[in-house]
Amino acid sequence: MSLTLAARTRHMTSSAIREILKLTERPGVLSLAGGLPSPDSFPLDALAHASERVWRTQGAQAMQYANSEGLMPLREWIAQRVSLPQWTVRPEQVLVTTGSQQGLDLLGKVLLDPGCKLLVEQPTYLGALQAFSPYEPAFQAWRADEQGPDPLDLARMSGAYGASGQVGSDAIRAAYLVPSFQNPTGHAIGAPRRAEIAAELNAHHVTLIEDNPYGELWFDEPPPAPIAASAPHHTVYLGSLSKVLAPGLRIGYVVTPPDEAPGALDLRARLLQAKQASDLHTPGFNQRLVLQLLSDGFDLDAHVATVRQRYKAQRDAMAQALNHHLPDDCAWQVPQGGMFFWVQGPEGFDAGASLPAAVERGVAYVPGAAFYVEAPQQARRQMRLSFVTLSVEQIHEAVKRLAAHLGGEGRRAC
Ligand SMILES: Cc1ncc(COP(=O)(O)O)c(C=O)c1O
Structure with a gap:
C-alpha cells in the first residue's frame, strides 16, 4: 500500500x-x-483568578461541548466592542473563531475556488497566504503607493473595465488586507485612502476581507475606523484577542455583513458549517474565561x-x-x-x-x-x-x- x-x-x-x-x-x-x-x-494573575472561578462555578459546562457560533454573551460583548457610532454590529453577525487565523482558513474554504482571483497586498501577512493557498486561488498583487493599496485596482480587477466589457467575467473573488499597523510593514492606511477603498467596494460589489488584529496597538493616535464601517455590506471583518489579551486563549472572531446585505445569511451559514467541520467550536473554557475576566471587573x-x-x-x-x-x-x-x-x-x-x-x-x-x-x-x-x-x-x-x-x-x- x-x-x-x-x-x-x-x-x-x-x-x-x-x-x-x-x-x-x-x-x-x-x-x-x-x-x-x-x-x-x-494579565496572568487576573486570568488565574478568573480561571479558578470558572472551574468552581461552571466547570461542567466549560468542559461540555458548546455551540459553534460561540457563547452568546461573548458574541454580544464582541459586537459591542467592535461597534462604532457609524457601524452597528449585531451579535448575530459575530462568529467566534479559534484565533483569527481560523477565520482566514474558514473564509478561504467558503469563498475561494481553484483559480479564482484573490487580491492581496504585497508584502502581506504570511499566515493569510498559508491559510488561503490550499484553496488554490490565483493571487493577484494589489498595486500600492505610499498611501497603501490602490483603490483603482479594485475597480480594474472587479471586472468593471474587463476587456469583454462584461462585469464579473474576469472579476476578482475577494481582496484581503490588514489596514492598521500591517504585518509585516507596520503601515497604517489613512482615512482618505480607506474611504476611497470603501467607495470602490460599494461601487463594484467586491468582497473585502479586512484583518485587524493590531488596530488597538496604536502609539500616538488611534487609526481611522475600519473600512468595514464604510462598506459593511461588502466587508468581512476579522478581529482577535491575541494581541490585546493573550494569543494562547485562541479567541478570534469574524464579523459578517448585516442580515440585509446580499448573500450575508448564506455566508454566515456556510462559515458555520465550515467551522463545525473544522473544530465544532472554540474551546468553551477559554470563552468562559474571557467572560469571567470581564465580569470580575478586569478593565481591558x-x-x-x-x-x-x-x-x-x-x-x-x-x-x-x-x-x-x-x-x-x-x-x-x-x-x-x-x-x-x-x-x-x-x-x-x-x-x-x-x-x-x-x-x-x-x-x-x-x-x-x-x-x-x-x-x-x-x-x-x-x-x-x-x-x-x-x-x-x-x-x-x-x-x-x-x-x-x-x-x-x-x-x-x-
Ligand atoms: C495580520 C494577522 N492576522 C491574523 C493573525 C492570527 O492571529 P490569531 O490567530 O492569534 O488571532 C496574525 C498573527 O500574528 C496576524 O499578524
Missing part, C-alpha cells in the same frame, strides 16, 4: 517564521524574528493602554537603535503602532541567504521575501524586525549585532 497525499497539500507551506523560531531558541540569540506579543503583557481598555505604553517604549528604542547603528543605505519607516519595523538592507544584501550567518552572530529576523506571493528583486534586501519581545537593552544589543551583520556598524554613529 502506498500513501498518496491530496493534490492540495502541494499548496500547503510551512511558515518560514516558525522554522526560524526553532533556530532562535539557541541560547544567546536575540530574536527580532518572532511575531509573538510580549509575555510580560499577559486600561490593560491595552499599558500594552501600548510598553510597546511604544520598545518602538522608540528600536527607532533610536536603527538610527544609531544601521548603515546609511538602509531604509525604514517608524511604525505608529503594532509590533514590527520593516527594514530594507543595503545594496546587495540578501536577507534570506545571510540569515544563518546572522543567527551565528546572535541575532535573527524574518527575511522579507517570505511575505510576498512573488518576491520582487528588492524583497531580498528586506526584513521584518519585531520590537515587542525584547527588552530595551536587548533591542539595542540586537540592532548592534544586526548592524555588524550588515557590515555598517558605527557608520551612522560617527
Whole structure:
C-alpha cells in the first residue's frame, strides 16, 4: 500500500517564521524574528483568578461541548466592542473563531475556488497566504503607493473595465488586507485612502476581507475606523484577542455583513458549517474565561493602554537603535503602532541567504521575501524586525549585532 497525499497539500507551506523560531531558541540569540506579543503583557494573575472561578462555578459546562457560533454573551460583548457610532454590529453577525487565523482558513474554504482571483497586498501577512493557498486561488498583487493599496485596482480587477466589457467575467473573488499597523510593514492606511477603498467596494460589489488584529496597538493616535464601517455590506471583518489579551486563549472572531446585505445569511451559514467541520467550536473554557475576566471587573481598555505604553517604549528604542547603528543605505519607516519595523538592507544584501550567518552572530529576523506571493528583486534586501519581545537593552544589543551583520556598524554613529 502506498500513501498518496491530496493534490492540495502541494499548496500547503510551512511558515518560514516558525522554522526560524526553532533556530532562535539557541541560547544567546536575540530574536527580532518572532511575531509573538510580549509575555510580560499577559494579565496572568487576573486570568488565574478568573480561571479558578470558572472551574468552581461552571466547570461542567466549560468542559461540555458548546455551540459553534460561540457563547452568546461573548458574541454580544464582541459586537459591542467592535461597534462604532457609524457601524452597528449585531451579535448575530459575530462568529467566534479559534484565533483569527481560523477565520482566514474558514473564509478561504467558503469563498475561494481553484483559480479564482484573490487580491492581496504585497508584502502581506504570511499566515493569510498559508491559510488561503490550499484553496488554490490565483493571487493577484494589489498595486500600492505610499498611501497603501490602490483603490483603482479594485475597480480594474472587479471586472468593471474587463476587456469583454462584461462585469464579473474576469472579476476578482475577494481582496484581503490588514489596514492598521500591517504585518509585516507596520503601515497604517489613512482615512482618505480607506474611504476611497470603501467607495470602490460599494461601487463594484467586491468582497473585502479586512484583518485587524493590531488596530488597538496604536502609539500616538488611534487609526481611522475600519473600512468595514464604510462598506459593511461588502466587508468581512476579522478581529482577535491575541494581541490585546493573550494569543494562547485562541479567541478570534469574524464579523459578517448585516442580515440585509446580499448573500450575508448564506455566508454566515456556510462559515458555520465550515467551522463545525473544522473544530465544532472554540474551546468553551477559554470563552468562559474571557467572560469571567470581564465580569470580575478586569478593565481591558486600561490593560491595552499599558500594552501600548510598553510597546511604544520598545518602538522608540528600536527607532533610536536603527538610527544609531544601521548603515546609511538602509531604509525604514517608524511604525505608529503594532509590533514590527520593516527594514530594507543595503545594496546587495540578501536577507534570506545571510540569515544563518546572522543567527551565528546572535541575532535573527524574518527575511522579507517570505511575505510576498512573488518576491520582487528588492524583497531580498528586506526584513521584518519585531520590537515587542525584547527588552530595551536587548533591542539595542540586537540592532548592534544586526548592524555588524550588515557590515555598517558605527557608520551612522560617527
Ligand atoms: C495580520 C494577522 N492576522 C491574523 C493573525 C492570527 O492571529 P490569531 O490567530 O492569534 O488571532 C496574525 C498573527 O500574528 C496576524 O499578524
